[in-house]
Amino acid sequence: MSVDPQVVAGEDLREAVRGIVAEVLMVPLGDVRPASALVTDLGAESIDFLDLIFRIEEAVGKKIPISRWEAFVTDRLPGGNLAREITTAVVVEFAEQERDRPLA
Amino acid sequence: MSAARPAAREPLAHRAWSVAPGAWVALALPESPCPSTSLGGRERRVADRRAGRVAAVVALRAAGLAAGTACVSRSHSAGAGAAVAAPAGWSAGVDVTPIGRVTLRHARAVAAAGEIAAVEAAAAAPRAAALVWALKEAAVKAAGRRGLGAMPEWAIRRVGAGAGGGWAELACSVSRARVLGGWQAVGDFVCAWAVAPPTRFCWFDRATDSRLRRRPRGAPSS
Numbered sequence: 001m002s003v004d005p006q007v008v009a010g011e012d013l014r015e016a017v018r019g020i021v022a023e024v025l026m027v028p029l030g031d032v033r034p035a036s037a038l039v040t041d042l043g044a045e046s047i048d049f050l051d052l053i054f055r056i057e058e059a060v061g062k063k064i065p066i067s068r069w070e071a072f073v074t075d076r077l078p079g080g081n082l083a084r085e086i087t088t089a090v091v092v093e094f095a096e097q098e099r100d101r102p103l104a
Numbered sequence: 105m106s107a108a109r110p111a112a113r114e115p116l117a118h119r120a121w122s123v124a125p126g127a128w129v130a131l132a133l134p135e136s137p138c139p140s141t142s143l144g145g146r147e148r149r150v151a152d153r154r155a156g157r158v159a160a161v162v163a164l165r166a167a168g169l170a171a172g173t174a175c176v177s178r179s180h181s182a183g184a185g186a187a188v189a190a191p192a193g194w195s196a197g198v199d200v201t202p203i204g205r206v207t208l209r210h211a212r213a214v215a216a217a218g219e220i221a222a223v224e225a226a227a228a229a230p231r232a233a234a235l236v237w238a239l240k241e242a243a244v245k246a247a248g249r250r251g252l253g254a255m256p257e258w259a260i261r262r263v264g265a266g267a268g269g270g271w272a273e274l275a276c277s278v279s280r281a282r283v284l285g286g287w288q289a290v291g292d293f294v295c296a297w298a299v300a301p302p303t304r305f306c307w308f309d310r311a312t313d314s315r316l317r318r319r320p321r322g323a324p325s326s
Contacts, residue, residue, distance in 0.1 A: 041145060049252055050252060066214070066253055066256070070253030071253075
């Protein structure tokens with residue numbers, strides 16, 4: 001699924017991220033809810049998170065180094081149980097952050 | 105409604121091998137073509153975690169260690185489980201990865217071109233991407249770390265091949281810690297491990313996941 005980066009505003013980006021999560025994790029779209037934990041509920045593995053980053057890059061039209069995802073998770077979920085706390089909503093928040101990040 | 109739990113009770117074949125004095129790696133694979141790949145979400149995770157638990161039991165048994173007094177690392181993916189069991193005080197990490205799951209793009213995100221080339225030269229090229237990924241993941245876990253961001257910190261310094269597998273030495277660019285790694289290719293999977301006895305080190309505080317800025321007292325200089 002390719003996503004036109006020109007339509008990733010607001011609701012479109014949220015739905016785009018839901019679709020990306022469903023495709024990468026090979027789960028029904030209906031199972032991808034904002035509170036769905038990617039690891040414990042949807043079975044994500046570490047390499048899946050890299051695929052999510054790749055797909056979000058395509059969606060927002062910007063290169064995203066792994067370090068940006070790591071920094072976001074560290075800041076957003078300090079000391080948390082990442083297996084439970086990285087949810088679809090968190091991934092959407094990351095995608096929105098990257099979309100709105102000014103190009104260097 | 106999801107299927108009854110056939111995947112959670114899928115028969116698993118297992119094998120174990122010694123990777124260092126007192127340290128053993130075990131691998132648990134479905135005996136039949138893995139239904140886990142046809143599962144999604146929580147079901148897949150349940151099936152995979154079971155394979156990891158089986159591998160852990162096998163590794164501990166092979167090493168003659170008790171769960172509460174050993175260093176154990178587990179991994180699971182696509183129906184396969186792997187575990188490494190080492191004596192208490194060691195650092196140990198393991199990763200099992202389907203060979204076809206990892207592309208060069210994935211490998212380039214966590215490794216330099218030279219590392220990938222070195223692994224390609226030592227092992228069959230189609231496996232190189234998966235090997236790079238699995239070795240780095242194992243090293244990160246041996247250091248008590250987690251997350252994608254730690255993988256680029258571990259460089260594959262030396263690598264060599266053996267029958268069906270090989271060995272590697274990895275070093276952390278941040279802590280200067282080093283681990284001895286290795287791998288075995290089994291069917292569609294590659295299993296990689298990284299171990300370091302107590303006289304070597306991983307300079308991370310396991311309780312806080314914070315890096316120790318100094319070499320711990322008594323640790324060797326290399």
